[in-house]
Amino acid sequence: MTQEDRRARKAQRRAQSREAKGEDAKPPRSERARRARDEQKDQMGTASTRDRRVAPEARDLRQAGKSGKAGASLPKLGVRGTLLFLWRQLTSMQTALFLLLLLAIAAVPGSLYPQRNVDASKTEQYISEHGSWAKFLDTLGFFDVFSSVWFSAIYLLLFVSLVGCVIPRLGVHLRQIRSRPPRTPSRLRRFAGFTRVELPGGDVEAVAARAAKTLKRSRYRTDVLEEKGGARSVTSERGYLRETGNLLFHVALLGVLVGVAAGGLFQYRGQITVVEGEGFSNSLAEYDSFEQGAWYDSSKLPSFRFTLDDFRAEYDTSSNEHRFGQPKKFEADVTVDDPDKSGEYSKTLRVNQPLHVQGTTMYLLGNGYAPEVTVKDPDGNVVAEGPIITIPSGDTGYTSQLVIKAPDAQPKQMAVVGFFLPTGVIDEKGPHSEFPGLVNPQLALTVYNGDLGLDDGVPKNAYQVDVSSLTPVADSDGNQSLVSLTPGESQTLADGSSISFDGVKRYAAFDIKRDPFQVFTLVMALSAVLGLVLSLFVPRRRVWVRAVPSAHGVVLEVAGLARSDDDRLVEDVRALAERLADSASTAADPSPSDDTSADSPSSDSPRPAPQTPETDSSQSKPSHEGPLQ
Amino acid sequence: MIDQQLAELSNLLIIVTIVLYVLALIGFGADLSGVTQRRSDEKLEKQKRESEGARAELATVGASAGTAAAAGGGPGGSTDAGTTPTRTATAGKASASRGSAGAATSGNALGARGFGYVMASIGAVLHITAMVLRGVATWRVPWGNMYEFSMTSSALIVALFVIISIRRKDLRLLGTLVMLPVLVLMLIAQTAWILPASDLTPSLQNSHWLIVHIGVAIIATALSGLGAIVAALQLLSTRTQKVRAAREAADRPLGRFWGPVSALTERIPGPEALEALCFRLHSLAFVCWTFTLIFGAVWANEAWGRYWNWDPKEVWTFVIWVVYACYLHARATRGFRGNKAAWFALAGFACVIINYTVVNLVINGLHSYSGLG
């Protein structure tokens, strides 16, 4: 083994271990020197189209601001320099990594504490239960994590960094895409999968041309170079899509952010409740609640109407304790009147099957019971009548709270408060329902008299009443009377007022929303995935072929360089060498069908494998004659 | 609606699977302890081979520069630990002692490992059959609650392991590391989370997103699990190499802990190859998590009219995604490559576990589908 061989091996071993750490192999010294020469040439304005500075420059942009040296020279930089320094710092890979990590950590409290945007009443309850500590957390924004200053700051900085990172890389990449692959290194031996084959006879030019053709077919960008001593080399590179994908990914993330933000500005959403048999026409007054983005124009509310024809619910009746009473089916039949379409149409809404109408979407999100009740005051006037929407209290049995306010009752205003029980049981636990279906519907009510306080102008929740200032109606013994009714029954109280339970209807609760940017956001998200897949799975590599004339014919050298994780490179380079050697040996009868891609080495005809130095480790000679001849 | 007999059969098959996995674990465990015990015998052999090995090593490096990724990466890499000349980063002694691994695989260990592998393979087939039967019995995909989700993802982990190690036989040595967590998961699911076969709650019905979103989530979870095992091994392997180098320099024995660990890590691919495999698994996992996130958002939009509402489950899926993004970034960031990045991968898996247990059982959100009201 020559001294030189040993040195080459050492260098190569170093390169390998460096590459294993994910670094790009530093080009061998000679290549670095040549690169410097080229740079000079570029500066002198020679017509070299190759932009060899591209790759290191890209890296520098990402990794600029590696404190140390830059920091030391800070004082000399002046204002502009300092800003530049800060900008470099912000757009460095380390900062991006740090901000990403920070983003993940900052999101966690959002899952630990109740959030206003998810459940406002639960949040208020939590705060009132946890005293000053909770108040302190509240001022820090722990109950609105995702709109808090610190969370927003992190993601905005991240996206600024992203822009600052992507724009230069975009420029570099565009230039690179248009340039030709860099020149073949002078010593291929140091690169991956190096294979050397001596071909008897043959012509340097033909070998190079064939190599270029094969590489082109495998979508390599190739360039044939004339070298000294009559040699020819083919330089090629592929996998530009990797960087394209990476840029697409990052830009698309930006797009997602834009889509979400724009959606927030232009959207609206509202909640409605509709009792079976009743209708809804889309106008602001009909909503229970309505939120709109800052730039939404509510005068443009679309003008559809619909009727809830029927609502069906089904519950599990099996004996398993976990399953019993669990919902099995919710369905709402609606008849929609859409002015954009001629005539009405019917549709069944289910939980995962919303209704799309006039650019808005309507979701079935809740349901409950609306018992039909008639309330008469002691004078016999009907003061409340019809289906009353009740609020399920959250148990499996759908025990629902009912509140009726009758401000017109004489001589005093009346309030009826109590429960509707779909499958009622009244025992020592008080009135409750054991099953959510209508097996034994019951009303358990108390009637109050007094001033409902509706006249003082403060808006009141229709589903709540404060009974502390009211007097319960008592029976003849002076006890508070409990009214208990099944459908069809009615009861008259001691003061002469009466309540009748006429029947039960169901109601459905819908969310109606419009977000004109959601499709845009989805497209951006999917583009991000596309970019991601390209950038993770497209290998970027260079492959070189050199044909040198020799005494016996041509010496063919093939090698490659992985510019990303690329576990098939060696295999592919060898396969290419084999193919070129093969076709050269049959050069007298060139068969065009032999041009299989260098990336799919599986050729169907069995061939003697070229002996590569790796497999024949017993020999110390790196080149091999023999099997291919 | 529910075919109770099929459901019973499915439950029975799961029990049989667990028994087979226990046997597999015993086999793999015996193999592993055999491997670490034989270490002392090998030391002699190793010394004998050292001189030969060193010479061979020089020759194998040859003039060809294989990337380290080629040694470990995909199924295209070399398969037998005895003939991996590309693993040249650890020169001399390490590669010589690995050279003797081929010899060591004859004997009892192969029997135990082979037994473990066969048990795991049969178990995996029954496991998958059980999940298919559960699906047929309920006429839906078998991932409607935590029990079903656990059972399906553990089936996938074992199946992936069995399939990957058909060709990469050296990875079978790691059977213990796969079977142990899988068995723990299955036993917890079997005792604490089990539910009879039943229909889905309405919020999960009528939606192909159930299949797409949760299907991808299961694959992502399984890949993350395997990836975490590989990342842990990578860290362990690097650490062992350092310890071994330090002890050898100081001429001290490896001791009762590092001795067996070193015997183990010498028989699996080296740190660079593990790093490459780790990256492969995590890039696939990250793509799957991205899809999980997007499909989840699309589904939430279909079901609730909000594609993202920062519900605890959504928060944690986001956290998982960002942490894995950190991992991928770290691999390209100066000062974080290699082992530091692997810690991000482990952190990512820790988040997966939190998302799976704490978020499902403790924190209540709209996504409470554990079925354990």
Ligand code: HEM
């Ligand atoms: C919104 C936050 C970000 C996320 C979620 C994110 C995520 C990712 C992911 C998952 C990858 C690996 C996949 C791929 O190669 O495409 C990646 C790669 C990369 N990111 Fe980001 N990134 C973010 C911001 C940034 C920023 C601010 C920078 C610039 C400093 C940056 C620079 C890069 C670079 C250079 C790569 C390629 C690494 C390589 O060479 O393999 N990213 N990013």
